[in-house]
Amino acid sequence: MAAMLRSRRARSPLAAAVLGVLLTSCTLPGTQSAGGRAHGAASNAGAASPPEITVSPADRARAVALDSPVVVSSSSGRLDTVTVQELGTATAATGELSPDGRRWTLRQALDPGANYKISAHARGGSGQAAGVETSFSTLIASGRLLTSFTPADGSVVGVGEPIDLSFNTPIPADRRAALLERIKVTSTPGVMGAWHWFSDTSVHFRTEDYWPAGAHVSVIANLKGFNAGGGFWGLGSWSMSFSVGDKHVSIIDDKSHQMQVFNNDQLINTWPVSMGKAGFKTLEGTLIVLYKTYKVFMDSCSTFGGAACIPGAPNFYRDYVYYDTAVSSDGYFIHAAPWSVYAQGRYDVSHGCINLSTARATTFYNYSLSGDVVIVKNTGSAATVTDGEGDWQIDFSQFSNTASLGAVWTGDIASTLPGARAT
Numbered sequence: 001m002a003a004m005l006r007s008r009r010a011r012s013p014l015a016a017a018v019l020g021v022l023l024t025s026c027t028l029p030g031t032q033s034a035g036g037r038a039h040g041a042a043s044n045a046g047a048a049s050p051p052e053i054t055v056s057p058a059d060r061a062r063a064v065a066l067d068s069p070v071v072v073s074s075s076s077g078r079l080d081t082v083t084v085q086e087l088g089t090a091t092a093a094t095g096e097l098s099p100d101g102r103r104w105t106l107r108q109a110l111d112p113g114a115n116y117k118i119s120a121h122a123r124g125g126s127g128q129a130a131g132v133e134t135s136f137s138t139l140i141a142s143g144r145l146l147t148s149f150t151p152a153d154g155s156v157v158g159v160g161e162p163i164d165l166s167f168n169t170p171i172p173a174d175r176r177a178a179l180l181e182r183i184k185v186t187s188t189p190g191v192m193g194a195w196h197w198f199s200d201t202s203v204h205f206r207t208e209d210y211w212p213a214g215a216h217v218s219v220i221a222n223l224k225g226f227n228a229g230g231g232f233w234g235l236g237s238w239s240m241s242f243s244v245g246d247k248h249v250s251i252i253d254d255k256s257h258q259m260q261v262f263n264n265d266q267l268i269n270t271w272p273v274s275m276g277k278a279g280f281k282t283l284e285g286t287l288i289v290l291y292k293t294y295k296v297f298m299d300s301c302s303t304f305g306g307a308a309c310i311p312g313a314p315n316f317y318r319d320y321v322y323y324d325t326a327v328s329s330d331g332y333f334i335h336a337a338p339w340s341v342y343a344q345g346r347y348d349v350s351h352g353c354i355n356l357s358t359a360r361a362t363t364f365y366n367y368s369l370s371g372d373v374v375i376v377k378n379t380g381s382a383a384t385v386t387d388g389e390g391d392w393q394i395d396f397s398q399f400s401n402t403a404s405l406g407a408v409w410t411g412d413i414a415s416t417l418p419g420a421r422a423t
Contacts, residue, residue: 049128055118066235074130077101087117104120116138145233146168150163177402177403188411194407198385215244221237224237244371250364254284258270274345280350286374287327287373288372289326289372296335297320
């Protein structure tokens, strides 16, 4: 039953006073005016009528949606108490009382397959009392919305790292904006960013420029009660956070066959490289380090097929390669290639990877963070969204592709940025 909630609105002093006597027990509410078990009446025929209490959902309602509002209201006077109990639990439900004391609204989403009991009492202006008791039950979700994400919680990443979210069920186009409204990205310092759906199960958040070195970023997803469609519901919430390391940007130019490595905008290394030869050109564009692995088995037959499967053929290879820094989801690595040192800094002999000497590849491997920026120039083979390299190939002005949502500001003061909304 634990759930993360979005920021709660401050109560007025009057509402706070009322809530001092407003009792809320366990979890969740129901609705109705007549049909619930009401009690209370005027003291005599000449007295004013007692308040009429209505509750929603209706008494004895079944299969109530988990995002249904639970509201208790009084036609006059003020609500004295509202108790919402999820049967079989002892979890306190919290609600919001209107300033006039006549309307109470549940803050939380409902649990699936649960039974709820509501008890409410109100008192009129002349002291007339009224009460009502109702009950309802919620639907049983056929599936639970689950989220996987990168970067990992608690990780330290490079300045180009996007936030990648993947869901276990397709999110309909008309539900995507509502989903993203429940996911809040904050950072210190604040930056401009945007969301982009790469498929109906995958959405990425990218900054306009790079994350500032040393930034702290958190993501809070309040998904409980979110209807993802197809019988899938969000049944809880999650959060993660990460930090940004030093600004690592490397520029690899196929025209000069040189790799320049910058740390916090200071050039620290210039190294000769060999890149993809004709027919196997290296991807060109703004890439990022995806991961590192000490050893990769590379096999030309599984990669290219055909003549590359014949031992002794010009493009045949089948061996382990070491100190591998992945810069593309298409299998492009910066790695140690002692066999091509003779060509490094002069011409291209690889099948698409970026070759360094073993010592330089080891240095880069140890230096790199996931999310470090690697800019590849002048190969003639532009990286595209279809290569899986969409985050930094799409102009930021076109990055947001969720209807009704645009750029978002991750800091505390969205009002200082015209046209931006807070996540």
